[in-house]
Amino acid sequence: xxxxxxxxxxxxxxxxxLKIVTYIVSVLLALMVLLPFISMIREIFGxxxxxxxxxxxxxxxxxxxxxTMMTWKEFTQLFNKPTWTxxxxxxxxxxxxxxxxxxxxxITAYAITAYEWKLREAFEKFxxxxxxxxxxxxxxxxxxxxxxxxxxxxxxxLIIPAIATPMTVFFMRMYLKATxxxxxxxxxxxxxxxxxxIFNQIMxxxxxxxxxxxxxxxxxxxxxxxxxxxIILIDDKVKTLNVLNYxxxxxVRGAELLMCIxxxxxxxxxxKHIVEGVALGSVKA
Amino acid sequence: MRNKNHIERHYTKWGYFFIIPFVVxxxxxxxxxxxxxxxxxxxxxxxxxxxHPDFLPSIGKPLFxxxxxxxxxxxxxxxxxxxxxxFLASTIPEWLLAFWLAAMMTDRRMRIKGRFIWKTAFFxxxxxxxxxxxxxLLIQFISIVANGTGYSVAAFAMNGFGITxxxxxxxxxxxxxxxxxSIFMHFGITFIYAVAGITGIPVxxxxxxxxxxxxxxxxxxxxxxxxxxxxLFFITVVSVVDGIGMYxxxxxxxxxxxxxxxxxxxxxxxxxxxxxxxxxxxxxxxxLIILGIYIILAVIIxxxxxxxxxxxxxxxxxxxxRRELKKGI
Numbered sequence: 381x382x383x384x385x386x387x388x389x390x391x392x393x394x395x396x397x398l399k400i401v402t403y404i405v406s407v408l409l410a411l412m413v414l415l416p417f418i419s420m421i422r423e424i425f426g427x428x429x430x431x432x433x434x435x436x437x438x439x440x441x442x443x444x445x446x447x448t449m450m451t452w453k454e455f456t457q458l459f460n461k462p463t464w465t466x467x468x469x470x471x472x473x474x475x476x477x478x479x480x481x482x483x484x485x486x487i488t489a490y491a492i493t494a495y496e497w498k499l500r501e502a503f504e505k506f507x508x509x510x511x512x513x514x515x516x517x518x519x520x521x522x523x524x525x526x527x528x529x530x531x532x533x534x535x536x537x538l539i540i541p542a543i544a545t546p547m548t549v550f551f552m553r554m555y556l557k558a559t560x561x562x563x564x565x566x567x568x569x570x571x572x573x574x575x576x577x578i579f580n581q582i583m584x585x586x587x588x589x590x591x592x593x594x595x596x597x598x599x600x601x602x603x604x605x606x607x608x609x610x611i612i613l614i615d616d617k618v619k620t621l622n623v624l625n626y627x628x629x630x631x632v633r634g635a636e637l638l639m640c641i642x643x644x645x646x647x648x649x650x651x652k653h654i655v656e657g658v659a660l661g662s663v664k665a
Numbered sequence: 666m667r668n669k670n671h672i673e674r675h676y677t678k679w680g681y682f683f684i685i686p687f688v689v690x691x692x693x694x695x696x697x698x699x700x701x702x703x704x705x706x707x708x709x710x711x712x713x714x715x716x717h718p719d720f721l722p723s724i725g726k727p728l729f730x731x732x733x734x735x736x737x738x739x740x741x742x743x744x745x746x747x748x749x750x751x752f753l754a755s756t757i758p759e760w761l762l763a764f765w766l767a768a769m770m771t772d773r774r775m776r777i778k779g780r781f782i783w784k785t786a787f788f789x790x791x792x793x794x795x796x797x798x799x800x801x802l803l804i805q806f807i808s809i810v811a812n813g814t815g816y817s818v819a820a821f822a823m824n825g826f827g828i829t830x831x832x833x834x835x836x837x838x839x840x841x842x843x844x845x846x847s848i849f850m851h852f853g854i855t856f857i858y859a860v861a862g863i864t865g866i867p868v869x870x871x872x873x874x875x876x877x878x879x880x881x882x883x884x885x886x887x888x889x890x891x892x893x894x895x896x897l898f899f900i901t902v903v904s905v906v907d908g909i910g911m912y913x914x915x916x917x918x919x920x921x922x923x924x925x926x927x928x929x930x931x932x933x934x935x936x937x938x939x940x941x942x943x944x945x946x947x948x949x950x951x952x953l954i955i956l957g958i959y960i961i962l963a964v965i966i967x968x969x970x971x972x973x974x975x976x977x978x979x980x981x982x983x984x985x986x987r988r989e990l991k992k993g994i
Contacts, residue, residue, distance in 0.1 A: 524698075
């Protein structure tokens with residue numbers, strides 16, 4: 381009996397030790413999150429930071445003191461018209477492509493889950509295979525296609541491809557595998573609902589947690605996607621905000637604050653669902 | 666029975682109908698560019714905005730000219746090496762950190778509080794630093810820290826332990842900073858997926874293991890990891906795609922880099938295609954090599970994680986039975 385008690389307290393001590401270590405690591409990591417904000421404020425109001433190359437391939441960082449502190453008026457002038465146009469373009473592209481991505485991924489995953497068509501298993505395998513091949517591999521062909529059909533400088537080229545995103549389909553499929561029940565669909569059929577209506581009015585609301593989770597991920601991915609847009613968007617009128625950052629030095633400072641706000645807002649609106657959404661999707665049926 | 670089959674068949678056409686948008690867009694915007702990239706790799710296609718590829722044999726050049734040129738290039742070798750170095754050096758610590766934290770946070774005996782706050786905090790870098798620009802700021806800030814502390818640590822170490830400045834060089838290099846930032850940015854997402862996977866496991870499983878006296882490590886390796894296999898597959902794919910295809914972080918230092926110590930495959934491809942000579946043909950060849958690497962890795966991942974041996978055996982048995990039935994008839 382006494383040996384048992386001894387081992388029990390030892391176990392308890394070990395647990396408390398691990399607990400403390402976990403809290404310390406978590407707090408340190410959470411504090412590190414503040415770094416980008418600090419450096420952003422320094423960038424706007426503080427010293428100028430210049431990175432210089434050295435002979436060995438490394439670099440040194442030199443800080444030049446700015447002559448005067450930036451005034452509030454100067455600060456507001458950073459948000460000029462090109463910045464707002466670019467911001468509007470980026471919002472347009474991101475919002476529409478996210479909506480298309482979510483809706484069509486959901487309907488594709490639903491088609492795999494609810495109907496027993498012949499090529500269903502092959503199609504699911506195909507989705508898994510294409511998921512592992514990122515779009516950047518085919519970027520030469522994509523840019524050439526834009527040139528050939530005179531679709532460069534057209535925001536549509538950034539919106540339409542979002543319809544086919546295997547990663548989102550795979551995730552939705554995982555979620556449906558765990559939660560889908562045939563009875564719901566069948567009872568709706570008996571009540572006389574069409575297939576399309578069943579998906580829109582019954583299945584979509586049921587998939588809410590998965591949709592919320594994927595909306596955050598898709599939004600962030602689309603929002604920070606800058607490489608292909610920076611090649612095909614040349615005209616100032618259609619440039620998105622991150623392309624503007626890429627290509628010019630003058631509007632950068634106002635833009636960087638604007639860049640941070642929308643993803644955070646989207647996260648705050650949807651974060652309630654993110655936990656259960658991922659958790660339910662992971663259960664293997 | 667027959668009637669029900671008929672009804673089922675009546676509805677199956679909707680399955681095909683619902684995937685039409687996906688398939689059409691996939692063919693137009695993913696498959697077609699990929700196929701044309703494959704074609705350009707065997708063509709002569711240079712200069713900005715040129716859209717008239719010449720098939721190599723038709724202008725009297727060897728078919729694999731682009732590939733041999735790429736494979737011979739010195740930069741390609743360093744790019745290949747760097748890509749794998751960045752991939753491994755950032756993924757392994759990231760996974761250790763993420764899975765360790767996930768296991769601790771979900772441990773029932775420890776009851777860590779504020780899981781939602783931690784989750785939000787860890788996901789935040791991806792949320793804001795995922796945008797290209799905040800990432801560059803992060804690097805700037807960390808570079809200052811690394812420069813300052815790195816040198817002082819080096820000076821301190823040299824005093825007593827016989828460690829020279831050269832030994833500490835790696836920790837003040839661009840590569841090290843890229844790895845640190847990459848870990849910092851990606852570990853949150855791995856953590857969220859890992860926690861989600863673990864919370865999906867029924868609590869009774871853990872209870873049973875605890876009663877049997879399993880230690881934490883053996884619970885993690887024998888129960889947790891096998892139970893989150895589907896999620897593990899998803900995490901692995903995301904890591905591979907991000908790791909091998911890494912270009913945004915190293916390219917911030919691109920213009921400062923004289924020895925190409927942080928050139929990755931993706932960066933090399935982009936430099937070839939959209940800078941200097943605009944060699945779309947060579948860049949296509951590099952794209953195909955990257956694609957080959959992805960396919961090899963994908964096959965390995967599939968065989969390790971996703972192939973269900975029992976299921977394959979079951980299918981074999983079913984097929985055998987059917988054949989025997991046919992013979993009997």
